[in-house]
Amino acid sequence: MPELPEVEVVTRSLKKTIINRKIIKITVNNRNLRFKLPKNFESILKNKIIKNIKRKSKYIIFDFGNHFYTILHLGMSGTLHIPSKKKITNLSFYSNPSLPKKHNHVIIHFKKIKLIYNDPRRFGYFKILNNKNDFENYFTRIGPEALDKDFNFIYLTNKIKNRKKNIKNFLLDQKIVSGIGNIYANEILYKSQILPTKSVKKLTSLDLIKIIKFSRLTLNNAIKFGGSSIKDFKGISGGKGGFQKKFSVYNRENQKCNKSNCKGIIKKRYISNRSTFICNYCQS
Numbered sequence: 001m002p003e004l005p006e007v008e009v010v011t012r013s014l015k016k017t018i019i020n021r022k023i024i025k026i027t028v029n030n031r032n033l034r035f036k037l038p039k040n041f042e043s044i045l046k047n048k049i050i051k052n053i054k055r056k057s058k059y060i061i062f063d064f065g066n067h068f069y070t071i072l073h074l075g076m077s078g079t080l081h082i083p084s085k086k087k088i089t090n091l092s093f094y095s096n097p098s099l100p101k102k103h104n105h106v107i108i109h110f111k112k113i114k115l116i117y118n119d120p121r122r123f124g125y126f127k128i129l130n131n132k133n134d135f136e137n138y139f140t141r142i143g144p145e146a147l148d149k150d151f152n153f154i155y156l157t158n159k160i161k162n163r164k165k166n167i168k169n170f171l172l173d174q175k176i177v178s179g180i181g182n183i184y185a186n187e188i189l190y191k192s193q194i195l196p197t198k199s200v201k202k203l204t205s206l207d208l209i210k211i212i213k214f215s216r217l218t219l220n221n222a223i224k225f226g227g228s229s230i231k232d233f234k235g236i237s238g239g240k241g242g243f244q245k246k247f248s249v250y251n252r253e254n255q256k257c258n259k260s261n262c263k264g265i266i267k268k269r270y271i272s273n274r275s276t277f278i279c280n281y282c283q284s
Contacts, residue, residue, distance in 0.1 A: 003182075003222075004058060004147075004184070009223065014053045022047060022049045023046055024047075024109045027042075033124060075122070075123030076123045080118075105119055146212075147215075166196060191210075191214040196271055254267075262282045264280055
């Protein structure tokens with residue numbers, strides 16, 4: 001699943017491409033996404049002009065002005081593509097170079113270009129919100145992003161009280177902190193030198209400070225390098241994301257810890273059925 005940095009890269013790519021464009025028509029080939037598309041989805045959005053494109057956590061927000069929005073969540077395998085005569089430009093995290101047309105569920109047509117939503121697993125979805133209150137209330141169920149000022153020492157101190165979660169599951173809980181997925185939870189905890197299985201009740205003040213610091217640093221660096229290409233992610237320029245080359249621990253099973261003063265070997269475990277990479281020597 002794409003995490004905050006990858007969705008940010010997609011959002012920036014879209015802003016460069018379709019901002020201020022009018023939707024000429026929409027083709028829906030399959031309404032059965034995670035949430036079924038309404039029958040009037042096409043007519044509601046036809047002739048709408050995209051005034052702005054924003055990101056909130058892992059959501060892409062198409063802003064049409066006057067408090068009218070369409071929210072897109074890419075789910076597990078959703079991708080966005082802009083085809084041209086020469087090539088298909090992939091804007092998303094996971095890419096299948098062949099782009100099977102049977103998974104092209106939604107096609108948004110603009111003048112001269114079109115935006116294809118392709119999703120083999122169909123866990124992604126679109127949601128139309130047409131007033132300010134519905135839009136604001138929609139995001140009350142998720143916690144602040146790790147990049148937000150609200151994700152701070154006081155917030156974390158209050159959130160860990162009387163909780164039995166381990167710190168990795170805590171970071172993955174979107175109701176507590178939104179946007180962090182498995183890849184970056186591994187990287188953040190490694191850099192913080194905290195064992196993923198450590199109970200949040202046992203975290204020290206220093207642990208919390210390090211989690212805040214390295215959450216922001218890791219996510220910002222991932223955005224800077226264009227996200228993490230686990231398969232074949234490409235941005236609007238056609239270049240792959242480069243942060244996977246900067247991984248300190250994720251997907252580095254049986255390799256040496258890259259800290260100069262550490263003799264540890266990266267081990268792979270599973271926590272709540274998610275792959276977890278740990279240096280037992282420098283994480284405690």
